[in-house]
Structure formats: C-alpha cells, structure tokens
Amino acid sequence: MTHAREDFAVMEATVTTFGKQRFVAVSKALALFIFILFVGCIIGTALLVYHLSSCQPISKFEETTLIVYDKHSDLEVTTTSEEVVTESVSTTTEEIKTEELDVRLPRSVKPHSYAIRLIPFIVEGNFTFHGEVTILINVTVTTFNVTLHADDLAIDRVNVYDFNNEILSIRQVTNETRRQFLIIHMNEPLKSGHQYYVSISFKGVLNDLLQGFYRSSYSVNNELRWIATTQFQATDARKAFPCFDEPALKARFQISLARLKNMTSISNMPKIGSPEPVKNLPDYFWDHYEESLPMSTYLIAFVISDFDCLKNGSFSVWARPSALSQTKYSLQIGPQILQFYENFFGIKYPLPKIDMIGLPDFSAGAMENWGLITYRESVLLYEEKVSSKASLQRIAHVIAHELAHQWFGNLVTPVWWSDLWLNEGFATYVECLGANAVNPHLKELDQFVINELHGALVLDALRTSHQISIKVNNPDEINDIFDRISYSKGASILRMMQHFLSMRVFQKGLNRYLKSRMYSNAEQDDLWHTLTLQSHEDKVLDQNVTIKEIMDTWTLQTGFPLVTAYRNYENDSVTFTQERFLVNDDDQRSKSVLWWIPITYTNPKNVLRSNWMRNEQILTIHELKQPKNHWLLVNVNQTGYYRVNYDPRNWNLIVQQLLKKNGHLVFDPKNRAQLLDDALHLASVGYLDYNIALNVTKYLKQEREYVPWKAALTSLDYLYQMFVRTAHFDKYKKYLLDLLNDFYHELGFNESENDQHLTSYNRLEINSRACRLGVRDCIINAVQQFESWRNSPDPDKRNLISENLREIVYCTAISVGGQEEWDFAWKRYLNANVENEKETLLMALGCSKEIWILSRFLEWSITENSGIRKHDSARVFAAVTSNPIGQQLAYRFLKTHWNRLRTYLGASSMSLSSIVRSCTTKFNSQIEVDDFKMFVDARENEFGVALRTARQSIEQGEANAKWMMRYSEKIVKWLSVNV
Known part of the structure; x- marks a missing residue:
C-alpha cells in the first residue's frame, strides 16, 4: 500500500452485532425469562461470593452472548424461522492499557480455505450487505474453542460441522470487542489432525469511512452512481466477513459476488461459469470466481461497479466510463514493469490476470491486492495536456510499487505486521528500478536521495521515531507504522545493502529468498539468512560476518548515525567516529548506540575506497595518501544511510571546490545534494557552524541539475518556515532570490517544446519560489495566464495554461486575487474530470490570503456533500497550512472541531494523522508547543493512530523553538553580510 460508523437500523433487529454497535431486540417472553434469570443470578451471586471469593475472576475482555442456532442453509435475503437472539455485556477495560492486550489469534486452529458469498445493496439506498462464509479449518491442537475475527458485523447464524455434514454442538459464542474476537465455544472437542467446517451468516454496512467493505460514488449528469469496494490492509477484512485476519494465516479463497445485471464485479481471480440469478432478488446475479492461491486476508479485494475497462492481454485497467481514455498510459507501462520484475526476481507472476482500477474514493494511494490492484484515480489515470509530467512520473512509481508487492508482500508475506517494512521498504526501493525501466531519462536512481532518503533522515532524527522492525499489537499501532520509516528508511537501508553486496549478489539472494518462502510467510531473519548464504558463496562478505549482524543494527535500533x-x-x-544524530539532544550526544556502517570515501583524484565501521565508535585509516590541500568526500553517491560531518578545514576545502567555476561538477549530483542537505541539517542542531553551512549554498548560482536544487530548496524551506513570521524575513528573501535569479531568467516562465523532463521540474521549483517571494515578473505572468483562462468561452474545456505550470499559476493568481478568483477555481475543481487537475486546484485553493475563505475551505473539507471527497480532507489542511496565513487558522480549527474530525473521518483514519502533522509541525515557539501539549495530554486516548504523529510534532516544535533562540540571530547576521 502506497491509508461515523453507521448502525444496523435498516436490518432485522434480532441479530448479534460484533463490533462497536450494541443493541438488541427480544420478544416479551424472552425478556421475562432474562429478567427472572438476572434476579436469580443476583441472589445466587450474593450467596456464592462468600464461599467462592478465592476463585479466579472472569476475564474483563469477555462479553458473553446467548445464541440460538439455525441449521446451515443457503444465503437468502429473507429471514428464517430461527434467528440468533443475543444479549451482550459491555466490556469494562478502562484500567487495561491497549499495549497489554494480546491481539494474536491462538494457533490451535488454522484456516485451509474459505467460500465467501456476499450481496451488497448499493442502489436501493440502504447500503448494507448480506454474507455467508464457510471456512474449512485445520485443527493443530485439540481445542474446545474456535477464535477468529469479526468487527462491525451482525452475526445471524453460526454452525460447525464435520466432513460427514454432522453439526456439532456449540455451547455459546462470545465477542471480545477490543480485540475484535469472535469465539465459538464448543460442547465437544475439535480434535487435533482433523478438519471441520465453520459456517457463519452475517450482515454489515457499506460504510463511508473508506475501510473494510465500503461505498464510493461518482456523478453522471447529476445522477449519483454507486460502487461497492474494499480496503482491507491492515486489519479490515474482518469488517467484511468473519475470518482469521492475520497475515500468517494464509488460505485459499473462493468468492461469489451478487450484483445488479447492469453492473460488473471483479475480484482477485478470474470469473468461472456464467452468472446465476440470486434467489428472491430479481435483477441480481451471482458472479463466481476461481479459487485463489494461498494468500492473506488483507489482500482479498472485490469491486462492484458500472465501470469499463481497456485490456492488454491478461492486463486490464478499469475506470469510470468518462475517464476510460485516461487509462492508456497505465495500460502501456503496467505490462512493461511486470515483465521487468519477472526478469529481476527470476519468478513469473503467478496469477492468470491483473486488474487495476481507479476508485473515486480511496483512503490510501493504492493497494496491492493480489490480482486486483486498487488506486486513487490521481495515481492511475493520466490525461495528455491536462496531467503534468510530475503526474506521469508519480503514476509510474505507484504502479511499480504495487506490482513489486505482487512478489514482496503477496507471494511472500511477513509473519506479522512488525515486519511491515519487508513489504513496504522493498516495494519503495524496487519501484525506482521498475519506474526507471520505463522512464530511464528521468534519472530515477539519482532522484531516490531527494524523494526517499532525505525525508527519512528528517523523521528518523526524532527520539519519537521508531525501529523499522517494531512490536505492534492493536490496529492503531499497526496503522501507525505505515510511515516514512517503514517505507523510505526501509528502502534506503536496502539500497545501502545492495551497494555493499553488489546488484548481482543482491538479486541472486532475493531470488533464493522468494523461492524458499513462496506462498508462505517470512520474518526479516529469513531474508538475512538467505542473503548471508549468497554473499558467502559469492565471497563478497567475510565468512565470519552475517547479514543479520550488520542489518540488525539498522532495523532493530531507532535512528541513524552521524x-x-x-x-x-x-x-x-x-x-571516523559515529554517534546517533538527533535534532533535540540538549548537548548530550548519544554515544551508546552503534551501527555497522559501510564507509566509502573519495578525493579529487577519484580514488574510491571503502571500509567497515564494525559496530565500533572509532575507526582510524592511516596513510590516506592525498595532499593536505585536497578535500575528502565520505559516503560516495550517498549510498549509506547516515549523515557526514568533517573537521572545519575539510569543509572549507569542499566549499572552495564548489565555488570554483564549474568546480561543483567534480562531485556527482547525488553528492552535491548530500553536501547541501547534510550541511544545513548539521548546522540546525549545532554540529556545524552555520557560517560554513550557508557558505555551501553559495555555489547554487551555477547549479543547473534538478537533484541538488531540490535538496537545497527543501532544506532552505526550513529557514523560510522559521523566518516567514518574523521581522527579518526580508534578509532570507533577498538571499534566496539572489541565488535563483539567473536560473529563473534562463528557465523563463513559459515552456519550450524541446524542454527535457527534469527542466520542467526545475522550472516548477524555481518559479514557485520566485512567485512566492514576490518576483514581479513571475506574478504578472501567472496572473495574465490565469485571467486568460477565466475569460475563455468555456474554461472547463479550454485551458491553455501548461499542465506543468498550473500549480504555480493557480496558486499565485488566487494568492494575489480575491473571492472572484477563488470561486472561479472552485467551480473548475467541481467540474474537472481529471483527478490530477482536481488535486492541483484543491492545493491552489489554499493559497488565498482571505482568512474567511480559508476558514470556509476548512469547514467544507469535513462537510458531507460539499464537493470535497473524504480522502481529500487531509489535502485541504495541507494546502491551508502551507500558506503562512493559514497555519494558526488550521490549528485552531483542529482544536475547535476535534470531535467532529474524528467522527467524520473515523478515529482510526490515517487522514487524521496527516491533518495533525500538517497543523502542528511548523510550530517554532514554546507557547505554541505547550498549547498543543496540553491539548494532547487532555485527549491522549482519542488520538489513536495519530498519537505518535502528535508526539513527533511536539518534539519537532520544541526543536524549532530552540533553533529560533540559538541560531536565528547568527543567521540574520550572515544574511546581512552576504546579500
């Protein structure tokens, strides 16, 4: 993956609800019986307490349920004569901490195969689904219980029977809400070595929270068209059907979906047979699918819609009919990337087909469901002359990422979510190889350092970061680690390992690993073992050293070395010395944490050398064999996941080299990006004098490569954030404009047909800063182009603004304009048929200087039917907080509407985490930080998946506040002299 529950009022009352809804309806006779039983229990309890006070208490997590069972029957919409009648007891667990919960299922029972039948109702307006699952289980240890997962499901019937179709006696069924467990207690044992069937009928709601089995929609001529679709990673398959919802419990799945005759359904596997009418439901038909290969529940997917598709052999891309033409690019590169991976991994793609589908509402960027990959429209659909070149690259990356998962994650799956990075780190690194295979001119491997490595270093410099491989329990903790550490840091250490092993050995080791664990599960130690065997065989690693010994220092420790x-x-x-790099260490440098570090270094003569720092604090190399006046460069091509500092003399030698005419060209672009990024970050925490760090940036006047400029601007943006609300912002502004002035005039505001892809990227980065800092020529160009668009006869069909400049033009014109410009852009947003264009407009709408407009924009972002989709709520907050005027506004909105945000997005939504980050990471005064601390402390149990983000924002805010006190005056002095 590249992230208000409704009750069941529309359904029959006599159901058991497994999840957060709690209600029950019973007959008068049964109510009387329960009352008498209740009174009897009270009297009995009073008599027994004295005698039985030494007995063990019942688990606080247990909710008992009285159930009457019906025989196994076909799935029908009508009710049977014997329905489940329930009585639930609320769980009282306030004093039990979440992290103390054991959320893992027992291993006495494992699933072998599932037969799933689902009927979603998406046109009648009740947005429910009925289902039945029959699970063939293997009993590994004789047991009286079957424990599986169910969440937000209403259970109608439960049966357990053997291969002779004999129904076994069930004592009761209990529901542990916090662990989302459904426990079937048997009156007779299920015997080890035997197989049984568990059959469960259930109902649920097609929610609007973009989790589990949910609903989405789009409009055609003001008519709403509905879709039923899924998003199960990490723990939401249990919201669609009762199941053993852990990645290690792989099984085969045979799925049947009911849909209206004018709609289609797709799932992981191809369809078999012809559609069959659904009993008692006119116009509904069953689609049956082939049984899958062994797979984890989170990879199951199905979509019911009226979409169309384009095909290329066994590869299909689905979209809304009006967006079908936008699938051509994805259909072109998808098979190419798939073939590249088949060659790279040495294993053929194992399924008979791949469907990719763009969904109007989708919480994550994309999801790698085996054989049916789901996407946001913006990362799958591409429209020539509307979508930018950046969108084209982004689409290639996301497709490459999800296709990489077909091997890493799907074919071989982590045993548990602690090793999520084995999925996401690999897919993030390998996506660069896959994208590079179809777009080699983009220098994808150079861009890795700015797109992945540098961002990971920023987050990983916080004490509130986490290990790559980390213990997680509840669903919030699991969702919490879908972050830059699992993705970008994971990718970065794999890239580092590939370089010290060589690509040949790395590939051979991966092939060996995948073949040894295919259709099964693995832990990181399994990968380390396989790579050790391969590296020893090929003699690239000392026979006394293992990959585990090296890589555990990177995956089991938080942070990274300086x-x-x-x-x-x-x-x-x-x-060479090593210590942990921290942004907020209060001068107490961390000496105790050590890594195995591959040290590479070079000099002006291009003599490349390497050594290992073997988990040691100091390494001395004698006879460096270079003149005193020659610089030394460490971490060649920034392949290592660490920052580098030098003694002042060597830093000055590097600066002198950079400032020579064309002197910077002796360094690879990746190392120029590294020098800029390292120098400014080292200075920001006191490791390096700011005078030296800022001197490094002076050479940018002659830099023309995209990767170093992007690194520089990203780091200099930190100074922008710190100074933009101060009296000394003019000095920063003058210096940055001086750096980019020549390049701005060379690039110009308008594009040329001969422009290289990365030239467009440079123009976007340079011009956006020029306009933001008030360059008159830039603003005039942007406003003129926007006004020409506004005055065109049909602006929804005719937009002559270059697709690669629209981000700058829209934002600038809305920033200097008023309500008319904003309203015009808002209308274009509502009417746009290309999701890339909608995203560009949505971000630009946050550029307004009108506080009331920004307030209304935030309000609309969490308002049903406002025109802003739920998955874009976080994007609105990001847009507003990118605007200096909107930063405090968005934070106040967050605090004022906290409960509303949680209800609208769902307390476990990763969008909530993104919103918290956007609203708080730019704090640079202790007053702001303390205010947010108080807010978090008062609501800590409400933050859920956003709690780690909140703590990281607090830590970053404290570091920013200290930075302002320690360094702002020094930087102002330097800027005053150098502008």
Missing part, C-alpha cells in the same frame, strides 16, 4: 571524519593533516590519516 559519521564525523577528522583528518590529521600532519600524518595523513583520518579518524
């Missing part, structure tokens, strides 16, 4: 190179210019030696 490597400092101290040269002795008299005896021609260099000493």
Whole structure:
C-alpha cells in the first residue's frame, strides 16, 4: 500500500452485532425469562461470593452472548424461522492499557480455505450487505474453542460441522470487542489432525469511512452512481466477513459476488461459469470466481461497479466510463514493469490476470491486492495536456510499487505486521528500478536521495521515531507504522545493502529468498539468512560476518548515525567516529548506540575506497595518501544511510571546490545534494557552524541539475518556515532570490517544446519560489495566464495554461486575487474530470490570503456533500497550512472541531494523522508547543493512530523553538553580510 460508523437500523433487529454497535431486540417472553434469570443470578451471586471469593475472576475482555442456532442453509435475503437472539455485556477495560492486550489469534486452529458469498445493496439506498462464509479449518491442537475475527458485523447464524455434514454442538459464542474476537465455544472437542467446517451468516454496512467493505460514488449528469469496494490492509477484512485476519494465516479463497445485471464485479481471480440469478432478488446475479492461491486476508479485494475497462492481454485497467481514455498510459507501462520484475526476481507472476482500477474514493494511494490492484484515480489515470509530467512520473512509481508487492508482500508475506517494512521498504526501493525501466531519462536512481532518503533522515532524527522492525499489537499501532520509516528508511537501508553486496549478489539472494518462502510467510531473519548464504558463496562478505549482524543494527535500533571524519593533516590519516544524530539532544550526544556502517570515501583524484565501521565508535585509516590541500568526500553517491560531518578545514576545502567555476561538477549530483542537505541539517542542531553551512549554498548560482536544487530548496524551506513570521524575513528573501535569479531568467516562465523532463521540474521549483517571494515578473505572468483562462468561452474545456505550470499559476493568481478568483477555481475543481487537475486546484485553493475563505475551505473539507471527497480532507489542511496565513487558522480549527474530525473521518483514519502533522509541525515557539501539549495530554486516548504523529510534532516544535533562540540571530547576521 502506497491509508461515523453507521448502525444496523435498516436490518432485522434480532441479530448479534460484533463490533462497536450494541443493541438488541427480544420478544416479551424472552425478556421475562432474562429478567427472572438476572434476579436469580443476583441472589445466587450474593450467596456464592462468600464461599467462592478465592476463585479466579472472569476475564474483563469477555462479553458473553446467548445464541440460538439455525441449521446451515443457503444465503437468502429473507429471514428464517430461527434467528440468533443475543444479549451482550459491555466490556469494562478502562484500567487495561491497549499495549497489554494480546491481539494474536491462538494457533490451535488454522484456516485451509474459505467460500465467501456476499450481496451488497448499493442502489436501493440502504447500503448494507448480506454474507455467508464457510471456512474449512485445520485443527493443530485439540481445542474446545474456535477464535477468529469479526468487527462491525451482525452475526445471524453460526454452525460447525464435520466432513460427514454432522453439526456439532456449540455451547455459546462470545465477542471480545477490543480485540475484535469472535469465539465459538464448543460442547465437544475439535480434535487435533482433523478438519471441520465453520459456517457463519452475517450482515454489515457499506460504510463511508473508506475501510473494510465500503461505498464510493461518482456523478453522471447529476445522477449519483454507486460502487461497492474494499480496503482491507491492515486489519479490515474482518469488517467484511468473519475470518482469521492475520497475515500468517494464509488460505485459499473462493468468492461469489451478487450484483445488479447492469453492473460488473471483479475480484482477485478470474470469473468461472456464467452468472446465476440470486434467489428472491430479481435483477441480481451471482458472479463466481476461481479459487485463489494461498494468500492473506488483507489482500482479498472485490469491486462492484458500472465501470469499463481497456485490456492488454491478461492486463486490464478499469475506470469510470468518462475517464476510460485516461487509462492508456497505465495500460502501456503496467505490462512493461511486470515483465521487468519477472526478469529481476527470476519468478513469473503467478496469477492468470491483473486488474487495476481507479476508485473515486480511496483512503490510501493504492493497494496491492493480489490480482486486483486498487488506486486513487490521481495515481492511475493520466490525461495528455491536462496531467503534468510530475503526474506521469508519480503514476509510474505507484504502479511499480504495487506490482513489486505482487512478489514482496503477496507471494511472500511477513509473519506479522512488525515486519511491515519487508513489504513496504522493498516495494519503495524496487519501484525506482521498475519506474526507471520505463522512464530511464528521468534519472530515477539519482532522484531516490531527494524523494526517499532525505525525508527519512528528517523523521528518523526524532527520539519519537521508531525501529523499522517494531512490536505492534492493536490496529492503531499497526496503522501507525505505515510511515516514512517503514517505507523510505526501509528502502534506503536496502539500497545501502545492495551497494555493499553488489546488484548481482543482491538479486541472486532475493531470488533464493522468494523461492524458499513462496506462498508462505517470512520474518526479516529469513531474508538475512538467505542473503548471508549468497554473499558467502559469492565471497563478497567475510565468512565470519552475517547479514543479520550488520542489518540488525539498522532495523532493530531507532535512528541513524552521524559519521564525523577528522583528518590529521600532519600524518595523513583520518579518524571516523559515529554517534546517533538527533535534532533535540540538549548537548548530550548519544554515544551508546552503534551501527555497522559501510564507509566509502573519495578525493579529487577519484580514488574510491571503502571500509567497515564494525559496530565500533572509532575507526582510524592511516596513510590516506592525498595532499593536505585536497578535500575528502565520505559516503560516495550517498549510498549509506547516515549523515557526514568533517573537521572545519575539510569543509572549507569542499566549499572552495564548489565555488570554483564549474568546480561543483567534480562531485556527482547525488553528492552535491548530500553536501547541501547534510550541511544545513548539521548546522540546525549545532554540529556545524552555520557560517560554513550557508557558505555551501553559495555555489547554487551555477547549479543547473534538478537533484541538488531540490535538496537545497527543501532544506532552505526550513529557514523560510522559521523566518516567514518574523521581522527579518526580508534578509532570507533577498538571499534566496539572489541565488535563483539567473536560473529563473534562463528557465523563463513559459515552456519550450524541446524542454527535457527534469527542466520542467526545475522550472516548477524555481518559479514557485520566485512567485512566492514576490518576483514581479513571475506574478504578472501567472496572473495574465490565469485571467486568460477565466475569460475563455468555456474554461472547463479550454485551458491553455501548461499542465506543468498550473500549480504555480493557480496558486499565485488566487494568492494575489480575491473571492472572484477563488470561486472561479472552485467551480473548475467541481467540474474537472481529471483527478490530477482536481488535486492541483484543491492545493491552489489554499493559497488565498482571505482568512474567511480559508476558514470556509476548512469547514467544507469535513462537510458531507460539499464537493470535497473524504480522502481529500487531509489535502485541504495541507494546502491551508502551507500558506503562512493559514497555519494558526488550521490549528485552531483542529482544536475547535476535534470531535467532529474524528467522527467524520473515523478515529482510526490515517487522514487524521496527516491533518495533525500538517497543523502542528511548523510550530517554532514554546507557547505554541505547550498549547498543543496540553491539548494532547487532555485527549491522549482519542488520538489513536495519530498519537505518535502528535508526539513527533511536539518534539519537532520544541526543536524549532530552540533553533529560533540559538541560531536565528547568527543567521540574520550572515544574511546581512552576504546579500
């Protein structure tokens, strides 16, 4: 994956609800019986307490349920004569901490195969679904219980029977809400080595929270068209059907879906047979699908819609009929990337087909469901002359990421979510290889350092970061680690390992690993073992060293090292030291944490050397063999996941080299990006004098490569955020404009037909800063183009603004304009048929300087039917907080409407985490930080998946506040002299 529950009022009352809804309807006779039983229990309890006070208490997590069972029957819409009658007891667990819960299922029972039948109702307006699942289970240890997952489902019937179709006696069924367990208690044992069938009928709601089995919609000529679709990762398959919802419990799945005759359904596997009418439901037909290969529940997917598709052999891309033409690019590159991976991994794609579908509402970027990959429209659909070149690259990356998962994640799956990074880290690294295979001119491998590595270093410099491989329990903790650590840091350490092993050995080891664990599960130690065997066989690693010994220091420890190179210019030696890099260490440097670090270094003569820092704090290299006046560069091509500092003399030698005419060209673009990023971050926490760090940026006047400029601007944007609300912002503004002035005029505001892809990227980065900092020429160009668009006869069909400049033009014109410009852009947003264009407009709408407009924009972002889809709520907050005027406004809105946000998005939504981050990470005063601390402390149990994000924002805010006190005056002095 590249992230208000409704009750069941529309359904029959006599049901058991497994989830957060709690209600019951019973007959008068049964109510009287229960009352008498209740009174008897009270009297009995009073008599027994004295005698039985030494007995063990019942688990606080247990909710008992009285159930009457019906025989196994076909799934029908009509009710049977014997329905389940329930009585639930609320769980009292306030004093039990979430992290103390054991949420893992017992291993006495494992699933072998599932038969699932589902009928979603998406046109009548009740948005429910009826279902039945029959699970063939293997009993590994004799047991009286079957424990599986169910959440937000109403259970009608439960039966357990053997291969002779004999129904076994069930004592009761209990529901542990917090662990989302459905426990079937048997009156007779299920015997080890035997197989049984568990059959459950259930009902649920097609929710609007973009989780589990949910509903989506789109409009055609003001008519709403409905879709039923899924998003199960990480723990939401249990919202669609009762199941053993853990990645290690793989099974085969045979799925049947009911749909209206004018709609289609798709799932992981191809259809079999012809559609069959649904009993008692005119116009509904069953689609049956082939049984799947062994797979985890979170990879199951199905979609019922009226979409169309384009095909390329066994590869299909689905979209709304009006957007079908936008699937051509994805259909072109998808099979190419798939073939690249088949060659790279040495294993053929194992399923008979791949469907990819763009969904109007989708919480994550995309989801790698085996054989049916689901996407947001913006990362699958591409329209020539509307979607930008950046969108084209983004689509290639996301498709490459999800296709990489077909091997890493689907074919071989982590045993548990602690090793999520085995999925996401691999897919993030390998996506660069896949995207590079179809777009080699984009220098994808160079862009890795700015797109993945540098961002990971920023987050991982916080104490509130986490290990790559980390213990997780409840669903909030699991969703919490779908972050830059699992994705970007995971990818970065894999890239580092690939370089010290070589690509040939790395590939051979991956092939060996995948073949040894295919259709099964693995932990990171399984990968380390396989790569060790391969590296020893190919003699690229010391026989006394294992990959586990090296890589555990990177996956089981939080953070990353700062490597400092101290040269002795008299005896021609260099000493390397390592310590953990932290943004907020209060001068107490962390010496105790050590890593195995592959040290690479070079000099002006391009002599490349390498050594290992073997989990040691100091490494000295004698006879460096280079003149005193030659610089030393460490971490060649920034392949290592660490920052580098030098003694001041070596830093000055590097600066001198950079400032020579074309002197910067002796360094690879990746290392120029590294020098800029490292220098400014080292200075921001006191490791390096800011005078030296800022001197490094002076050479940018002659830089023309995209990767170094992007790294520089990202780091300099931190100074923008710190100074933009101060009296000294003019000095920052003057210096940055001086750096980019020549390049701005070379690039120009308008595109040329001969522009290279990365030239367009440079123009976007440079011009956006120019307009933001008030360059008159830039603003005039942007406003003129926007006004020409406004005055065109049909602006929804005729927009002559270059697709690669629209981000700048829209934002600038709305920023200097008023309500008319905003309303015009809002109308274009509502009418746009291309999701890339809608995203560009949505971000630009946050550029307004009108506080009331921004307030209304935030309000609309969490208002039903406002025109802003739920998955874009977080994008609105990001847009508003990117605007200096909107930062405090959005934070106040967050606090004022906290409960409403949680209800609208869902307390477990990753969008909530994104909103918290957007609203709080730019704090740079202790007053702001303390205010947010108080807010979090008062509502800590409400933050859920956003709690770690909140703590990270607090830590970053404290670091920003200290930065303002320690360094702002020094930087102002430097800027005053150098502008």
